[in-house]
Amino acid sequence: MRALGPALAERLEPVLGTVERHAAECDEKAAFPTQGLTAMRSSGLLGLLVPARYGGLDGTVPDLLTVSQLMARQDMSAAMVFAMHGQQVAALVHHASEELRERVLPRVARGDLYLGSVTTEAGKGGHLLSSGTATRREGDLIELDRMAPIVTGGAHADAYLITALAPGATSEGQVSLVYAERDQLDVQVLGGWDPMGMRGTHSVPMRFTGAVPHDQVVGAPGDFRRVTVDVFAPLAHLGWSACWLGTAAGALSRTLRLLRSPEERRRRDLKSELLLTRLSRARQRIDTVQAMLSHTADVYGTLSERERGGAPWQLLVNALKVTASEQCPAAVEELVELVGLRHGYLRNQPLALERALRDLRSASLNYGNDRLHLANGSLSLLDQETTLV
Ligand SMILES: Cc1cc2nc3c(=O)[nH]c(=O)nc-3n(C[C@H](O)[C@H](O)[C@H](O)COP(=O)(O)OP(=O)(O)OC[C@H]3O[C@@H](n4cnc5c(N)ncnc54)[C@H](O)[C@@H]3O)c2cc1C
Structure with missing residues (x-):
C-alpha cells in the first residue's frame, strides 16, 4: 500500500474514526453511513481526485486506493461508497467538457456533491x-x-x-x-x-x-465505451479490489492482535502448526492481492489511452478483480476456521469476521466474475504472444 502524504493522512484520520464508530450500526440497520459521508464531505476527501485548479486535493489513483483500503479495514460499505464516488469523479475529470468540469468539479471539491x-x-x-x-x-x-x-x-x-x-x-x-x-x-x-x-x-x-x-x-454521445476503457472499468476494478483487500487485511490484523493478547495466549498455543499454517495462508492471499493491486495501479499510470484499450492491459485489470474477489474472502474464511465459533462466527464480536465475510461475499457478484472470465478468454485468444504488462 502506497503511504499517504502527511496532509492527506491528517484529513483522513477523523474520517476513519467516524466510519469505525458507526460501522456495526450501519450493518445492523442496513443504513447508509450518513455520518461517514458527512466526514468525507467536510474533510475535502470527496474532492480527492479533483485537480487543484478546480479547488480539489489533486490526489492520484494510488491515493484513492490507499484511502479506500484504509477505510475498508473498518467498514467495507463506507469504503465502497468512497471508491465508487472516486470512479465517477475521475470520469468527469477526464471526459467531461471543460464547461461541465468548471460547473461541477469545484462543488465536488467543496464536498457539496456526492456522486x-x-x-x-x-x-x-x-x-x-x-x-x-x-x-x-x-x-x-x-x-x-x-x-x-x-x-x-x-x-x-x-x-x-x-x-x-x-x-x-x-x-x-x-x-x-x-x-x-x-x-x-x-x-x-x-x-x-x-x-x-x-x-x-x-x-x-x-x-x-x-x-x-x-x-x-x-464524453462523446454514444461513446461510453471510450470512458469505460479509459477510466470507468479500470477504476472500478482497482477501487473495488482495494476495498476487498482492506477488509481482509483489517480482519487479519484484528485476529493477530487477539491471538497475541495475554488472555488468548494463555488459552492457545501460538506454535500450533495448524494455527501457523492458517495464518500463513491468510497472509499469502492478502500479499498476493496487494502485489497485484499495486502492480496493476502502477501499470495503469504508465499507459496511454490507446494502450488501455489493448488486450494485455484489460486481461491484467480483469484478472486483478477476479483474483481479489476470490482471495480476499478466502483469507477471511481461513481466519474464521482459525479462531473458531466464538470470535469467528458469532455476530457483533470485536473481530467482526462474520461481517467481513458477508461483505466480501458480494465481491464475485459485483460485476460477475463469469462475465470477466468470458471476456478474458476472448482477450487471451487475441494476444497470441501472451504479452505480460
Ligand atoms: C454492493 C453492490 C453495490 C452495487 N452498486 C451499484 C451501483 O451503485 N450502481 C450500479 O449501476 N450497479 C451497482 N451494483 C451492481 C453491480 O455493478 C453489478 O452490475 C451487479 O452486481 C450484477 O448483477 P447480476 O449478478 O444480477 O447480473 P449479471 O451481471 O447479469 O449476472 C447474473 C448472472 O448471470 C451470469 N451471466 C449473465 N450474463 C453473462 C454473460 N454475458 N457472460 C457470463 N455470465 C453471464 C453470471 O454468471 C451471473 O452470475 C452493485 C452491486 C453490489 C453487489
Missing part, C-alpha cells in the same frame, strides 16, 4: 457497454426515463452518472454517460435494501425521469 453511479439495468444485468433505455433529444435537452435496480447511496447522492442509449441510437451498444443532478430530475427510490452483506451501501432500486441539458453528456 452516485447508475450503470446496471434490469434485463442486461451488469453489462456496462449496453443499455435498453432509449432517450430523446428535445432541443438542447435529453429526455430520459431510467429504471435502476441497484444504486449505492442512491437516496443520499446529490448527482448521478447515468448510462442510457444515445438519442437516435440504432444499436444497444450506442450508450451515453449522462451527468444529472438530483434537482434536475424526478428521482424516486422504489424499494429498500436488505442484503446479506454490504448493508451500509444502502444500494436501492431507483427511477430517474426528466430531462437534462445535452452538454451534460460525459
Whole structure:
C-alpha cells in the first residue's frame, strides 16, 4: 500500500474514526453511513481526485486506493461508497467538457456533491457497454426515463452518472454517460435494501425521469465505451479490489492482535502448526492481492489511452478483480476456521469476521466474475504472444 502524504493522512484520520464508530450500526440497520459521508464531505476527501485548479486535493489513483483500503479495514460499505464516488469523479475529470468540469468539479471539491453511479439495468444485468433505455433529444435537452435496480447511496447522492442509449441510437451498444443532478430530475427510490452483506451501501432500486441539458453528456454521445476503457472499468476494478483487500487485511490484523493478547495466549498455543499454517495462508492471499493491486495501479499510470484499450492491459485489470474477489474472502474464511465459533462466527464480536465475510461475499457478484472470465478468454485468444504488462 502506497503511504499517504502527511496532509492527506491528517484529513483522513477523523474520517476513519467516524466510519469505525458507526460501522456495526450501519450493518445492523442496513443504513447508509450518513455520518461517514458527512466526514468525507467536510474533510475535502470527496474532492480527492479533483485537480487543484478546480479547488480539489489533486490526489492520484494510488491515493484513492490507499484511502479506500484504509477505510475498508473498518467498514467495507463506507469504503465502497468512497471508491465508487472516486470512479465517477475521475470520469468527469477526464471526459467531461471543460464547461461541465468548471460547473461541477469545484462543488465536488467543496464536498457539496456526492456522486452516485447508475450503470446496471434490469434485463442486461451488469453489462456496462449496453443499455435498453432509449432517450430523446428535445432541443438542447435529453429526455430520459431510467429504471435502476441497484444504486449505492442512491437516496443520499446529490448527482448521478447515468448510462442510457444515445438519442437516435440504432444499436444497444450506442450508450451515453449522462451527468444529472438530483434537482434536475424526478428521482424516486422504489424499494429498500436488505442484503446479506454490504448493508451500509444502502444500494436501492431507483427511477430517474426528466430531462437534462445535452452538454451534460460525459464524453462523446454514444461513446461510453471510450470512458469505460479509459477510466470507468479500470477504476472500478482497482477501487473495488482495494476495498476487498482492506477488509481482509483489517480482519487479519484484528485476529493477530487477539491471538497475541495475554488472555488468548494463555488459552492457545501460538506454535500450533495448524494455527501457523492458517495464518500463513491468510497472509499469502492478502500479499498476493496487494502485489497485484499495486502492480496493476502502477501499470495503469504508465499507459496511454490507446494502450488501455489493448488486450494485455484489460486481461491484467480483469484478472486483478477476479483474483481479489476470490482471495480476499478466502483469507477471511481461513481466519474464521482459525479462531473458531466464538470470535469467528458469532455476530457483533470485536473481530467482526462474520461481517467481513458477508461483505466480501458480494465481491464475485459485483460485476460477475463469469462475465470477466468470458471476456478474458476472448482477450487471451487475441494476444497470441501472451504479452505480460
Ligand atoms: C454492493 C453492490 C453495490 C452495487 N452498486 C451499484 C451501483 O451503485 N450502481 C450500479 O449501476 N450497479 C451497482 N451494483 C451492481 C453491480 O455493478 C453489478 O452490475 C451487479 O452486481 C450484477 O448483477 P447480476 O449478478 O444480477 O447480473 P449479471 O451481471 O447479469 O449476472 C447474473 C448472472 O448471470 C451470469 N451471466 C449473465 N450474463 C453473462 C454473460 N454475458 N457472460 C457470463 N455470465 C453471464 C453470471 O454468471 C451471473 O452470475 C452493485 C452491486 C453490489 C453487489
